[in-house]
Amino acid sequence: MLIGYARVSTDDQNxxxxRDALKSVGCERIFEDTMSGANADRVGLAELMNVLRVGDTVVVWRLDRLGRSLKNLIQLVDCLETAKVGLRSLQENIDTNSSGGRLVFHLFGALAEFEHNLVRERTQAGLVAARARGRMGGRPKRLNPTKRALALKLHHERNHTIEEICKMMDISKSTLYNYLDKADSDVTGIA
Structure with missing residues (x-):
């Protein structure tokens, strides 16, 4: 059975x-979502996945209507393949029921993995280069070492409340508690 899936990103899209394209190729049922593809809770897609049977084919107008990203699309196709369900895209003219369609998807998957590895390698190389120049990355400390020591001293003297110390130092309670935890772990030798 041909089962259609349609999605638009916003309410003002149509x-x-x-729908017309999916009906014209013979889809017996069409599931729809009207929301961003970035939203993981797509009710129409979830309903579609629940009704699929072995031998069905999911038909989409374009591949970007189904997956939020190439990686997500490949995961969905893997789920469909495991369930022995095909996928057909009308605009890209891809049908995973054919050996050529499956080949295209395996190439997409290989390219996505290759791109992911390249990004990871470039990121790691950039971090190594930054560390070699003395930059450690991460968010800068809210207080310089002198003010941090003053905040800790004020806390240990017990003459001021946490709120008062935070107001004087212009920091949040969580920041102060992080400094206190770090100071305690440095004293006890816990890293």
Whole structure:
């Protein structure tokens, strides 16, 4: 059975073009979502996945209507393949029921993994280069070492409340508690 899936990103967009295309190729049912693809809770897609049976084919107008990203699309296709369900994209003219369609998807997957590895390698190389120049990364400390020591001293003297210390230092309670925890772990030798 051909089962359609259509999605638009916003309420002001219209599903008519996708509906018409899916009906014209013979989709017996069409599931729809009207929300961003970045939203993981797509009710229409979840319903679609629940009704699929072996031998069904999911039909989409374009691949970007199904997956939030290439990685997500490949994961969905893997789920469909495991369930022995095909995928057909009308605009890209891809059908995973054919050996050529499966090949295209395996190439997409390999390219996505390659790109992910390149990004990771460049990120690691950049971090190594920054460390070699003395930059450690991360968010800068809210207080310089002198003010941090003063905040700790004020806390240990017990003459001021946490709120008063935070107000004097212009920091949040969580920042002060982080400094206190760090000072305690440095004293006890726990890293």
């Amino acid at each position: 599903l008519d073009l996708q």
